[in-house]
Amino acid sequence: MSTEKNNAHGSMPEGQGVDLSKPPAVYTPDRFQGQRVLITGAAQGIGLAVAHRIAYENGSVFLVDRADLVYEVAGELEKAGDGTISSATADLEIWAGAEEMMDQAVSALGGIDVAINVVGGTIWAKPFEHYTPEEIEKEVNRSLYTTLWSVRAELPHLVDQGGGTIVNVSSVATRGTNRVPYAASKGGVNALTSALALEAAPKNVRVVATAPGGTLAPERAIKRGPGPEGEQAKQWYQEIVDQTVDSSLFKRYGTLDEQAAPIVFLASKEASYITGSVLPVAGGDQG
Template identity: 50%
Template sequence: MMTQALRFKNKVAIVTGAAQGIGEGVAIALAKEGAKVILADRSDLVDDVAKKLGKLKAKSLTVKVDLETYAGASKLISEAVKAFKKIDIIVNNVGGTIWAKPYENYDEDQIEAEIRRSLFPTLWCCRAVLPVMIKQQHGVVVNISSIATRSIHRIPYAAAKGGVNAMTASLAFEHAKDGIRFNAVATGGTEAPPRKIPRNKNKLSKQEEVWYQGIIDQTIDSSLMHRYGTIEEQVRAILFLASDESSYITGTVLPVGGGDLG
């Protein structure tokens, strides 16, 4: 076995959606294991994460971009290469359900917003980073998916994450020849502090609270362990796939949902 504390020594890693939640957890864990970390987010909250990495004496770079656009993804990759000359790892973590309700209650704009939020950042970042990793002839991409591909009250989000799974498998086929591995972690329900910036800024109606509770109940019921996981439990799986310990794994979606395979 490798010395775990040194798994990412001399590695350059990008983490998108790094300002809070799983993204923040991944960024801190990578830094603790020796990585130089690029923190990508569109929120100023990412500056607080950078301060935490500074206390660890880790080298980092903060890039504030909107990854729902290709221009934002391109800027992120350009800034990372400018600062560190290479990109060994990218963890594409941006995404998350905005509205929770039966599909017939979504309007057109909401459906498009869900897809932009939970599919396009991964599509754009994979496209933007590929030329760099092809030139290097190595790289690791870990896309954050979800077991919500089989769930209730979030069909557009499920469709977006199904797209993440499909592109992960297909990109692995295309680019194994270039020494690039693509995998995904399908996260299950995860206990996390309340979001500092909610995805949906509007207060939920009584009916929306019922629909959201339906997601929680279904998630717990579908898990063989009948509980939510922790951020740390998700981070461990993500770091495994980002590390050389998973060197013979590509094109795989790893469910981390207490037995719920999504």
């Protein structure tokens, strides 16, 4: 996932959150009617915005997050549409967590038709030579293995039922400063998406991804990791903010709605002839 921006770091303004009591500003009623959708990272940020939209488009949604906040979100979304709303917590950095997630999704919804894998995000921001081996492993676990394990758990079910769709959330930060382990992880997500699309197409499974750029979001209720401490760390983070804005043709961060819209489109039947693609959503920054 992209660097979701809030005013705890750098100098960009805080973004608008998702008002679960109201419909999205733009949505397509009934687009997901009869569809069962699993969404990881659904308690906050981009994942929450995606869940909000699909619930209002009358999809049945299974929300997954590592934070208990996901249960509160699910309760709010029960009022949104005609679909079933269920939720679970899971540690997707390990295979057992992804396997348990799928078992619970099948139990709650009877199966899934679409899987949207959002979990990920930069933990630290600094030049590569300052990362410890332990920090590198944690970055890869957070932003590659969460998707790798999730897809491995989701795919057999989709194949067995005769088809479905997987949407991964990558990042344009594969070409980004001060986050090499995260960039390498998201490069892996891109490769996973394109390679698996080749294997899965004969089995009627589409595999696609978006690559968000910097995204404005409110302060996270559950933080990904420690914020920058000290002037040097703040400077390194500010370099990420500056590069993100400079790389965008619009010279700004995107909004949660601007990230959710293409994810939801790719997940829908409207995108039935698209597979293997990684769509940059970064104001013209191709990554």
